[in-house]
Amino acid sequence: MTAGVRYVRDRIAAVILTAVLGWMLADPDGLGRVLHLVFPDERVVLYERQTLTQMFVDHVTVAAAASGVALVIGGVLGAVLLTPLGRRFEDLVVTIADFGQTFPSVAVIALVVPAMGYGWEPVVLALVIYSILPIMLNIVAGVTSVPYDVVDAARGMGLSARQRFWHVQLPLAMPVIMGGIKNMLIINVSAATLGALVGAGGLGVPIMAGIGSFNNALVVEGALPAALLALIIDQVL
């Protein structure tokens, strides 16, 4: 399959997924009828205490807030790591980041909550902590992946170090950096479903309610939009 065909296919998939998600949010009655058809035994098929739209907005807010803060902090720290002095401590940061990978994101939430109490704040904090290192490392990996010859050619053309960074290294590093941002967004959308455990709301609320009452319709009401959201981010970015 050529890259062009794949691009078109991904865009079409993204449009379809977005349309389904939009319909779920815009037409609760229709969604209820469909869930009744699929789960005829369940009396309740939609979560009753909050609308799906409210929970979706909560979910996106938590994920977006955490991603935004992590992007700013990770970006600054990544820039520090790119300075000649920072480069000398890169292997330390990589080692710590590898260690961080063995830590489940739920565990970070579970450890922050006893200190901060229930609510969205501990979830955002946990997600920020969890996202900073990957963002940082992707910036460094992106910039260092730019071939030396290219940078050298730019130097030969008389570009200063700053110009080389802004006009050559950074643009060429963007695909890797964007890949890191995409990964972070997907991880945060996923981890935000766990916010329901600690009172942060979001699409995990109906999932957990459904699990607690053995009601698969509620589980699907939360799981489907969360899955669609992650898939759309994956297709669009």
Place this chain on the structure above:
Amino acid sequence: MASSSSGPRHERDVNGLRTVAVDRGVVGTAGALLAAAATVLGPFVVLRPNRVLPGVAVRALAVGGGRGWWLLGGWLVLAALSAGGVLAARARARSFARWGRWAAVARGLGASALAAAALEAAGARAASFAALEGPLARTSLGGSFYVMLFGAYLVLFSAAGPGEARLGKTVAWIAPLVATGGLLVSGRLSQLAVLREYANIREAFWGAFGQHVMYTAGATGVAVVLGVLLGVWSARRRRAESAVFGVLNVAQVLPTLAFIGLLMPLMSWMGENVAVARAAGVGGIGWAPVFVVLVAYALYPITRNVYSAIRGLDSGVVDAAKGMGMNSRQRLWSVELPLALPVVLAGVRIALVQTTAGAIIAALVGGGGLGRIVFYGLEQTAEDLVLVGVLPIVALGLSLDIAVRGLEGILASAGSDAQDAQGKAAA
């Protein structure tokens, strides 16, 4: 994500080595000073008469028995030693290499000893508090204890980071383990809140630990078999490649809880209508949906590595095997897969670490595992109970990571030895 870069430091010139020694010394000094500051500032332990009452924070210098002052002195000495290393490396380009190794060993031993002493001090404070308040007393480790631990980690890194001498590395890995193990066995830590919570649920803990290991081993095991099949298949057929990776990518992107949630209706249907599934205990709630999700996540790194390892093989090797009259299956088993093994193992390692962390979710849908303890602790807002669940998960993930990395190293060096031998035979 970037993997750790263990550059060939030893191939660099003396100046390069010296820069590394300076950097490492700076990291070590910073770590020791951070730890020293943590003895003076912040809560080292938090004392609560019981789990619910608010706690009283105690600084390290105030833990009693003069232990805090010994810690402070120890960290300052270690900082001076590291700083001396920096100066020596700057001043004496050649001879530092000879004793720099011993300085690293000393730093590793010193940091391990001081971290152990900090743990012992916390344990002693917990014991005297428990003697005063009785069995409900809870002594938790406070923020500055963890800061001190991080400082110790920085010093250990300065002694055992990528490219340091093997002796320093061995010491820096083994000494903290021996010290912590010894303290745990001696019972000096038994009044710390984490260990009190553990003692309360000892049997449930080991049951949950066993289940967790089963998830990790089972899901990765299934993923290895399927991943090798899918990887080989997609390496040989272009059409298979885009289909396989398309599906695996979707699975990789789905949020864990949503993925489990979407499988639950399917699994409960299977549990009700398929006899085999019912017999195996498959249902919407329980191990089945979690297991499928863990396998799906683990498949991606394994399949990708099998695929790229086979694709990346030197075409000359494959041609030579063809020339020797091997058929496609013989080539796969005796040439392609053995050569691909180190890369495949790296995929298995990622899958193991990922599955160990991911299996925590099982508890949310009644699937057991260490997550049960974590979520139970979360309900009770008992941080120490959460730690009883989290620490073994992290320890398990780290040990698997280190073990498989070691295996990769052995295989890679065996592979290059074999190639050297071949080269000599050819000459």
